[in-house]
Amino acid sequence: METTEKKCRIAILASGAGSNAEAIVSHFAGNPAIEVALMVCNRKEAGVYERMQKWGIPCHTIGKAEWQPGSSGQQVLDLMRSEGVGLIVLAGFLAYIPESVVKTYEGRIINIHPSLLPKYGGKGMWGHHVHEAVLAAHETISGITIHYVTENLDEGSIIFQVQCEVLPDDTPDSLAARIHQLEHAHYPRVVEQMAMK
Ligand code: GAR
Numbered sequence: 001m002e003t004t005e006k007k008c009r010i011a012i013l014a015s016g017a018g019s020n021a022e023a024i025v026s027h028f029a030g031n032p033a034i035e036v037a038l039m040v041c042n043r044k045e046a047g048v049y050e051r052m053q054k055w056g057i058p059c060h061t062i063g064k065a066e067w068q069p070g071s072s073g074q075q076v077l078d079l080m081r082s083e084g085v086g087l088i089v090l091a092g093f094l095a096y097i098p099e100s101v102v103k104t105y106e107g108r109i110i111n112i113h114p115s116l117l118p119k120y121g122g123k124g125m126w127g128h129h130v131h132e133a134v135l136a137a138h139e140t141i142s143g144i145t146i147h148y149v150t151e152n153l154d155e156g157s158i159i160f161q162v163q164c165e166v167l168p169d170d171t172p173d174s175l176a177a178r179i180h181q182l183e184h185a186h187y188p189r190v191v192e193q194m195a196m197k
Contacts, residue, residue: 011036013088013091015094024188039060042093073101087191108194116163164178
């Protein structure tokens with residue numbers, strides 16, 4: 001049967017293990033209105049490929065030359081256009097997003113960060129570095145932030161935050177595990193809200 005209902009096609013950008021990417025893909029499995037169309041990674045050796053291949057998600061590698069200040073971003077834009085992508089979701093993506101991509105997808109490109117921004121954001125603050133800094137500062141609370149991507153790293157408006165405890169005997173790994181749980185519980189739902197807009 002023909003349908004006029006518009007489908008939102010999502011591109012996930014990831015650099016690492018891809019647990020958030022997988023949480024999002026599994027959330028939308030079988031959803032007729034929202035589809036993860038592709039995953040783009042900047043590192044050939046990242047674990048995310050295996051997770052995506054398991055779900056049949058097409059994977060693309062775009063090397064580091066594209067992800068530099070001053071890059072035209074044309075390769076990314078061409079791919080997004082040809083795939084009809086309406087929403088770009090960064091899930092542990094650790095490279096610079098070209099300005100042209102940020103501008104073209106203004107309000108339609110989001111990121112997740114493993115701290116309560118504006119705390120512990122910016123250059124060098126990713127993954128375990130964030131958790132190490134939180135523990136070194138003896139914080140008793142940390143959490144996650146989902147925010148729009150703008151030209152300024154980790155400074156886009158905040159869409160969603162939720163906090164968790166930092167326990168006295170936490171290590172970077174135990175805190176990361178708690179943060180990952182929060183991310184997997186909330187990011188797919190927030191992505192869904194964005195995709196429905
Ligand atoms: C996540 O905790 C995400 O918040 C963080 O990287 C991890 C990726 O894990 N992102 C950043 O630090 C961005 N500055 P995953 O590959 O298992 O989803």
